Amino acid sequence: MRNIKLTIEYDGTRFYGWQKQPNVITVQEEIEKAINKITGEEIKIIGAGRTDRGVHAKAQVANFNTASRIPADRIKFALNSQLPEDISIKESEEVGEDFHSRYSAVGKEYRYLVYNNKTRSPLLRNYAYYVPYKLDVENIKAASKYFIDTYDFKGFMSSGSSVKDTVRTIYDFSVLKKDSTIEFRIKGNGFLYNMVRIIVGTLIEVGNNKIKVEDIPNIIKSKDRSNAGHTALPQGLYLYRVYYNNSEIRK
Amino acid sequence: MRNIKLTIEYDGTRFYGWQKQPNVITVQEEIEKAINKITGEEIKIIGAGRTDRGVHAKAQVANFNTASRIPADRIKFALNSQLPEDISIKESEEVGEDFHSRYSAVGKEYRYLVYNNKTRSPLLRNYAYYVPYKLDVENIKAASKYFIDTYDFKGFMSSGSSVKDTVRTIYDFSVLKKDSTIEFRIKGNGFLYNMVRIIVGTLIEVGNNKIKVEDIPNIIKSKDRSNAGHTALPQGLYLYRVYYNNSEIRK
Numbered sequence: 191m192r193n194i195k196l197t198i199e200y201d202g203t204r205f206y207g208w209q210k211q212p213n214v215i216t217v218q219e220e221i222e223k224a225i226n227k228i229t230g231e232e233i234k235i236i237g238a239g240r241t242d243r244g245v246h247a248k249a250q251v252a253n254f255n256t257a258s259r260i261p262a263d264r265i266k267f268a269l270n271s272q273l274p275e276d277i278s279i280k281e282s283e284e285v286g287e288d289f290h291s292r293y294s295a296v297g298k299e300y301r302y303l304v305y306n307n308k309t310r311s312p313l314l315r316n317y318a319y320y321v322p323y324k325l326d327v328e329n330i331k332a333a334s335k336y337f338i339d340t341y342d343f344k345g346f347m348s349s350g351s352s353v354k355d356t357v358r359t360i361y362d363f364s365v366l367k368k369d370s371t372i373e374f375r376i377k378g379n380g381f382l383y384n385m386v387r388i389i390v391g392t393l394i395e396v397g398n399n400k401i402k403v404e405d406i407p408n409i410i411k412s413k414d415r416s417n418a419g420h421t422a423l424p425q426g427l428y429l430y431r432v433y434y435n436n437s438e439i440r441k
Numbered sequence: 442m443r444n445i446k447l448t449i450e451y452d453g454t455r456f457y458g459w460q461k462q463p464n465v466i467t468v469q470e471e472i473e474k475a476i477n478k479i480t481g482e483e484i485k486i487i488g489a490g491r492t493d494r495g496v497h498a499k500a501q502v503a504n505f506n507t508a509s510r511i512p513a514d515r516i517k518f519a520l521n522s523q524l525p526e527d528i529s530i531k532e533s534e535e536v537g538e539d540f541h542s543r544y545s546a547v548g549k550e551y552r553y554l555v556y557n558n559k560t561r562s563p564l565l566r567n568y569a570y571y572v573p574y575k576l577d578v579e580n581i582k583a584a585s586k587y588f589i590d591t592y593d594f595k596g597f598m599s600s601g602s603s604v605k606d607t608v609r610t611i612y613d614f615s616v617l618k619k620d621s622t623i624e625f626r627i628k629g630n631g632f633l634y635n636m637v638r639i640i641v642g643t644l645i646e647v648g649n650n651k652i653k654v655e656d657i658p659n660i661i662k663s664k665d666r667s668n669a670g671h672t673a674l675p676q677g678l679y680l681y682r683v684y685y686n687n688s689e690i691r692k
Contacts (some may be wrong), residue, residue, distance in 0.1 A: 196544070199562060199563050199564060200563050200564075201563040201564050246564060248564070251627070266560055267560075270560055270561065275561075275563060275566050276563045277561050277563055278561050278562060278563050279560065280558075280560050307531075309517055309518075309521055309529050309530065309531050310521065310526075310529050311450060311529060312450050312451050312452040312526060312527045312528055312529050313450060313451075313452050313499070313568070315526050317564070335550070398568070422554060
């Protein structure tokens, strides 16, 4: 059996998230169906991150074991011919048998796009969070710096998660404004359920002067979800990269 | 009667173009229906450019006369509350009675996005032209410079146009490569039917070595559509800006 690593881009608009569930369309199920068509095998793939409904991926990673003899770098073309237009395998490669897309990951980068304008954007309606009121981007930038460190991020996790250890490290967090868009780029060793969306929702409330910049350390320290801001909408979120090498994530 | 100028963004994916036609959904008709809902008037709007099916606009311009007393800058919000998600009025303002969105225009900027990668992009499937083979971007850039001038662009016009005077001036044309995307930005005093898409299709054939860089002047001079390249797909094209002031377009 060979272990195949896939790098996957998808437009999450139409999907009920990554993870397979009964009666709804998911990214995982579409890829498993495509693998079945090209190999004849009934396979379960493992994804690095379980993105929610409406969330996008530029480079989700998944792996699976197969007895198929299709050359590893040709698997992407074979799968793409079977997959719907809103999923594309960008890379396929053979990896060692101990590679596990989730457990082998040492970190991830997420990006989040906000569209901040008095009127909505048709072109970004499924690809950014539309915020119509004025945001103070300098305050958002200042507040974002407080998140870069190792903390117990329990207050930035939605309920419904069974995770026990809620300590995570954010290595880098930058905020880029260009015309009416604000892009958040956040890199860390791992993220709790909805953590990126709650951090962005909190920063939007900083931009809107509902939360003060200097209150962020206490909000983190409180570990209380009710002190943080709202959960920003899913369509602005992109799983941008999954890291398997510590030297890469820290540069 | 007041003359109202609208600046409009739309995602062209779902529409059979700008211009109203029987039995199909068009941007013009959707806006006219929304105006009817807020003013009660049966109005015909005039668009600066008739974009084709699947073509997008960041800033199409249209105008219409109305007896309504809604303050000009509030009209955009009133219309947006009636319009579908893939159309948004970005600006609404009162202009002089002689303003005509098409005849008063002194030029336009179009942008065209190409996605050049071995595998397709789900996130750009409706927003860029997917070219899977390798393109020589330096050659494309060199060839693009030949288009900047005043020429008879008859060879870069699709049949079906009744336009007699086919002389147009291109003021500026730049080609920007970033990761797997190539963006074309072209500014001119006017564009013939499908002119931008045929220029881009020709440049893609330059990038693919089917047309030589140094042949571009002769292709233009020949005024023969069959010497130019193919018509690039509509989903990569954006009407980016309409100019009404000569000093702005030339800077």
